[in-house]
Amino acid sequence: MLTALAGREFGLGDRRFLASEVVLLLGMFVTLRYVLPLVERWDRGAQGEEEVGALLDGLASSHSESGWRVVHDASFGRGNVDHILIGSAGVFAVETKSQPGQVRVGRMHGSMLRQAEAEAKAVEAIVGVPVEPLIVFSRAWVDRPLARRKGVRVLPARMVVGFLERQRPTLTEEQIGTARRRLAQALADQGARDRRHLLH
Numbered sequence: 001m002l003t004a005l006a007g008r009e010f011g012l013g014d015r016r017f018l019a020s021e022v023v024l025l026l027g028m029f030v031t032l033r034y035v036l037p038l039v040e041r042w043d044r045g046a047q048g049e050e051e052v053g054a055l056l057d058g059l060a061s062s063h064s065e066s067g068w069r070v071v072h073d074a075s076f077g078r079g080n081v082d083h084i085l086i087g088s089a090g091v092f093a094v095e096t097k098s099q100p101g102q103v104r105v106g107r108m109h110g111s112m113l114r115q116a117e118a119e120a121k122a123v124e125a126i127v128g129v130p131v132e133p134l135i136v137f138s139r140a141w142v143d144r145p146l147a148r149r150k151g152v153r154v155l156p157a158r159m160v161v162g163f164l165e166r167q168r169p170t171l172t173e174e175q176i177g178t179a180r181r182r183l184a185q186a187l188a189d190q191g192a193r194d195r196r197h198l199l200h
Helices: 002-010 015-062 110-127 157-165 173-199
Strands: 069-075 080-087 090-097 131-137 152-156
Touching: 015 069, 015 080, 015 090, 015 157, 069 173, 080 110, 080 173, 090 110, 090 157, 110 131, 110 152, 110 173, 131 157, 152 157
Parallel strands: 090 131, 131 152
Antiparallel strands: 069 080, 080 090
16 A cells, blocks of 8 residues: 555655555565465464373373373573473473474474473473473374383374373372472472562
8 A cells, every 4th residue: 555655656667665565565575485384383372382282181080190280381581481380290391393293202492392392391300200201293193102201202293291191100109299388489489489570
């Protein structure tokens, strides 16, 4: 519309009209090439997190005897952990990935593995017990499901519940309770910091 007005005001051969047309075309190119794919990836990622979260919620509600509790989208100030599971079988930090296609565990990018490991270490520092990092692909086909790469276990979403159900108890009731309390306190403290930051 602005370019049409510019054409009417200055004439179709005027440099200002031509410049406005070029700006419009560049804007459309940037939107189509960069902005829309970014929004689609974010949307796909959020949907993948919800799907995996629903699976983990189902595990927690149907296996209450194993003490599974799940926390979603846990923020500790620098980034977030998609899902944290605490139960008799241990503590797991779950990083969800939603890319489609094929994933070759042996060729996974180091930054993806480092992210999952860093998240697990952050949770471990809070709960005081070992935390296993998991990367769960909500859409991709994984060539070696359940394999570990650099300490990070990789699996498709369809296998995550079965994997967790097969884990043997490793934590005592006391350890589980302490881990839950510490995690809840860390999340509450971060929430208070976030609120203070918004007020300033």
